[in-house]
Amino acid sequence: MRFNVGIIGCGSITKFRHAPEYKANPHVDEIVFYDRNFERAQHLAEEFGGRAVARLEDLLTDPKIVAISDCSSNEAHHVNTTKALLSGKHVLCEKPLAISVEHAEEIIKAEQQSGKKLMIDHNQRFTKAHQKAKEILASKELGEVLTFKTSFGHQGPETWGVTKTNATWFFRKDRSHSGVAGDLGIHKLDLIHYLLDDEIEDVHAFSGALDKVDEQGQPITVCDNVVCACKTKKGRLGTASFSWTYYGKEDNSTIIYCQKGVLKIYHDPSVPLLVEKQDGTLVKYDLEQIQTNDNQTSSGVIDAFIQCIVKDEVPPVTAQEALASLKVVEKILASS
Numbered sequence: 548m549r550f551n552v553g554i555i556g557c558g559s560i561t562k563f564r565h566a567p568e569y570k571a572n573p574h575v576d577e578i579v580f581y582d583r584n585f586e587r588a589q590h591l592a593e594e595f596g597g598r599a600v601a602r603l604e605d606l607l608t609d610p611k612i613v614a615i616s617d618c619s620s621n622e623a624h625h626v627n628t629t630k631a632l633l634s635g636k637h638v639l640c641e642k643p644l645a646i647s648v649e650h651a652e653e654i655i656k657a658e659q660q661s662g663k664k665l666m667i668d669h670n671q672r673f674t675k676a677h678q679k680a681k682e683i684l685a686s687k688e689l690g691e692v693l694t695f696k697t698s699f700g701h702q703g704p705e706t707w708g709v710t711k712t713n714a715t716w717f718f719r720k721d722r723s724h725s726g727v728a729g730d731l732g733i734h735k736l737d738l739i740h741y742l743l744d745d746e747i748e749d750v751h752a753f754s755g756a757l758d759k760v761d762e763q764g765q766p767i768t769v770c771d772n773v774v775c776a777c778k779t780k781k782g783r784l785g786t787a788s789f790s791w792t793y794y795g796k797e798d799n800s801t802i803i804y805c806q807k808g809v810l811k812i813y814h815d816p817s818v819p820l821l822v823e824k825q826d827g828t829l830v831k832y833d834l835e836q837i838q839t840n841d842n843q844t845s846s847g848v849i850d851a852f853i854q855c856i857v858k859d860e861v862p863p864v865t866a867q868e869a870l871a872s873l874k875v876v877e878k879i880l881a882s883s
């Protein structure tokens with residue numbers, strides 16, 4: 548089975564993940580690029596092959612396009628993803644699913660109405676160390692999870708996004724809405740839900756715009772740092788920190804403390820996954836390092852999305868799961 552795919556939004560995530568991974572997928576014939584900035588679509592069509600179109604309708608009405616990635620900025624997801632679903636396309640929507648629970652619920656309504664597949668790009672689930680950690684936790688060889696500590700921080704999105712200036716939409720309340728909470732935080736909230744097979748139901752948080760400024764040199768109006776204390780439905784306690792101001796190497800680490808040992812993920816740069824057992828045994832898993840802004844390897848997400856279409860399976864990250872993480876982001880913002 549081979550078909551065409553469309554991409555809405557031709558910025559950094561399309562350039563580094565969606566376009567190369569679609570290009571490498573054997574089920575994809577042609578990639579059709581759309582951005583409201585047409586030149587960006589043209590550039591990526593030249594770089595990866597495929598073609599650029601000038602109007603969203605050109606993607607939505609093209610019967611050869613079976614699936615669409617929504618890689619537009621956060622505030623546009625509920626418009627683009629909803630339209631794509633209702634036009635009969637399967638959709639891979641970037642995280643966060645939307646800028647509010649209300650918008651996310653509109654998208655989910657469109658998913659149900661359309662009967663098409665909707666997957667959300669919570670790519671942290673797909674890394675080798677996270678997959679192995681999930682397997683170890685599910686086997687209960689370390690007993691039950693008691694507590695956790697997770698962080699995600701880097702130097703900020705102004706050097707990542709296609710604009711490469713402090714005028715980036717990531718810093719704007721009307722477009723990003725939740726700052727670092729919905730940008731980096733939501734990745735780890737989803738990861739904790741996935742690894743622990745549980746959901747954060749209570750959260751106390753502090754957040755602030757500590758250092759980032761907009762293009763006029765004024766403090767940004769979304770948070771660049773969040774610290775939180777969390778309690779899950781199953782009674783686990785944990786802490787989480789998300790930052791755009793870690794001005795050294797990226798921190799993408801998670802530690803899970805269980806009854807019979809500790810799992811350390813991306814904690815030591817030379818050991819992606821380390822298990823410390825209660826009896827002192829250390830088990831080192833020599834797995835691939837996580838993708839970072841400076842180290843782009845295949846995320847596996849696009850292959851998983853295409854596979855769920857080809858095999859007619861439930862997407863490995865559903866909109867309901869993404870909604871659960873978005874609800875935690877809203878609680879973080881309300882609490883702080």
Ligand SMILES: NC(=O)c1ccc[n+]([C@@H]2O[C@H](COP(=O)([O-])OP(=O)(O)OC[C@H]3O[C@@H](n4cnc5c(N)ncnc54)[C@H](O)[C@@H]3O)[C@@H](O)[C@H]2O)c1
Binds near residue numbers: 555627641643669
């Ligand atoms: N899964 C991940 O690890 C990850 C990493 C980075 C970004 N993202 C997400 O991907 C999305 C895009 O981020 P990015 O880093 O590529 O941003 P970016 O600023 O580099 O690119 C966004 C592009 O979308 C286009 N765009 C915005 N709104 C549009 C609309 N309504 N119609 C058509 N085009 C539109 C812009 O012109 C721009 O070219 C965001 O939702 C972001 O949160 C996910």
